[in-house]
Structure formats: structure tokens, C-alpha cells
Amino acid sequence: DIQMTQSPSSVSASVGDRVTITCRASQGISTWLAWYQQKPGKAPKLLIYAASSLQSGVPSRFSGSGSGTDFTLTISSLQPEDFATYYCQQANSFPFTFGPGTKVDIK
Amino acid sequence: EVQLVESGGGLIQPGGSLRLSCAASGFSVSNNYMNWVRQAPGKGLEWVSVIYSGGTTYYADSVKGRFTISRDSSKNTLYLQMNSLRAEDTAVYYCARRGDGGRSIDYWGQGTLVTVSS
Numbered sequence: 001d002i003q004m005t006q007s008p009s010s011v012s013a014s015v016g017d018r019v020t021i022t023c024r025a026s027q028g029i030s031t032w033l034a035w036y037q038q039k040p041g042k043a044p045k046l047l048i049y050a051a052s053s054l055q056s057g058v059p060s061r062f063s064g065s066g067s068g069t070d071f072t073l074t075i076s077s078l079q080p081e082d083f084a085t086y087y088c089q090q091a092n093s094f095p096f097t098f099g100p101g102t103k104v105d106i107k
Numbered sequence: 108e109v110q111l112v113e114s115g116g117g118l119i120q121p122g123g124s125l126r127l128s129c130a131a132s133g134f135s136v137s138n139n140y141m142n143w144v145r146q147a148p149g150k151g152l153e154w155v156s157v158i159y160s161g162g163t164t165y166y167a168d169s170v171k172g173r174f175t176i177s178r179d180s181s182k183n184t185l186y187l188q189m190n191s192l193r194a195e196d197t198a199v200y201y202c203a204r205r206g207d208g209g210r211s212i213d214y215w216g217q218g219t220l221v222t223v224s225s
Contacts, residue, residue: 049210053208053209095168098154
């Protein structure tokens with residue numbers, strides 16, 4: 001199975017800050033990577049697919065990059081509604097494993 | 108509008124069985140790749156199973172041989188039959204549709220809680 005790691009596990013940031021989250025796959029997954037945002041008690045929401053494609057309706061302050069084993073999610077200017085947990089997921093091969101999550105909270 | 112509504116969760120004893128349902132609207136379950144994803148209390152997301160439009164199925168190792176994914180096109184509903192349940196199967200179970208982009212999940216249900224405990 002492909003193992004996914006994320007760093008940091010949590011980050012404290014202020015509104016307006018630039019936040020970068022890293023996701024690493026244990027083997028190459030091309031660009032078969034998605035990023036999701038999850039708020040407490042809610043279902044996850046798709047932000048980025050195919051490593052760098054912005055899902056329709058998602059604000060442009062979210063961006064993704066990377067290929068192979070190393071990927072990043074960047075929030076260019078953190079907004080109050082962005083405080084949440086973020087997960088990456090590989091879709092290269094089954095099982096489609098998720099990363100452990102990165103919690104973004106208020107500094 | 109795409110909607111996914113799960114049902115069937117509840118409290119079940121270890122070793123028991125439960126069937127989850129996911130009623131879909133706004134699209135055809137049979138023409139899409141449909142997933143189950145779960146989340147244990149306070150933990151991260153775990154992909155559980157997928158059924159392709161052609162009927163091929165895949166499972167996480169943790170549930171293989173115990174869980175079965177299926178669908179009913181006449182009811183536009185996805186199912187997850189869960190047998191030989193264990194305490195570690197306790198989680199919120201989400202029904203989720205794979206979108207057109209990058210094999211990602213573009214729509215999720217609200218989830219249904221399964222608690223396995225004596």
C-alpha cells in the first residue's frame with residue numbers, strides 16, 4: 001500500500017497569513033493526488049484534484065502543486081472560514097489512502 | 108442538484124451485521140464510481156471501498172472479506188453490507204461519488220455513525 005504523510009500535523013496561523021501544507025507519498029503517484037478540507041462535524045470538501053486543478057467553486061487563494069512523491073497545498077491569504085483540517089489522498093492505486101491530516105487553527 | 112443521504116447506522120454488538128444505504132439524487136449511481144469512506148471518532152479519513160460503473164469492486168484490506176459494496180439502479184441507491192463487525196469498525200461512514208477530475212471525490216453524504224460495542 002502507498003503510505004501518505006503530511007506535515008505539519010498542525011499549524012497555528014493568523015488571518016491573512018500564507019499557509020503551506022506538505023504531503024508525501026511513499027512511492028510515486030504521478031499527479032493522482034487530491035486535497036480535501038474538513039470542518040468539525042461535516043463531510044470533507046474537495047479543494048484540489050489532479051494535484052493542481054482547482055475544484056469548481058473553490059476560492060483561488062487555494063492552490064496545489066507537485067508530482068511524483070511530493071505535493072503542497074498553499075492558502076495564499078488565510079480567511080476565517082479556512083480554519084479546518086486538511087487531508088491529502090492518493091488515487092494512483094488501491095487502497096486510495098489518505099494522509100493523517102493537518103489542522104489549521106487560529107493563532 | 109447532487110445529493111447523497113446515508114442511513115442504516117446504529118449500535119451493533121461485535122460480530123454482528125449491518126447494512127448501510129446511500130440514496131442518491133441528481134445523478135445515476137450506476138453510471139458513476141461510488142465509494143464508502145469512514146472516519147473513526149477523532150481520527151482521520153479511511154477509504155473503505157469502491158464500485159465502478161462496470162461493477163468492479165475494491166476494498167481496503169481492513170474490511171476485505173467482511174464488507175460488500177453493491178448498488179440498486181432501480182432505487183438509485185448504494186449499499187455497504189458489513190458483517191463480522193469489530194470495535195475498530197466504529198466510525199462515521201460516508202457515501203461519496205468520484206468526480207470526473209483526477210479520480211477525486213467531488214460529492215459526499217452527511218455520514219452515518221456505526222458504533223460497534225457490547
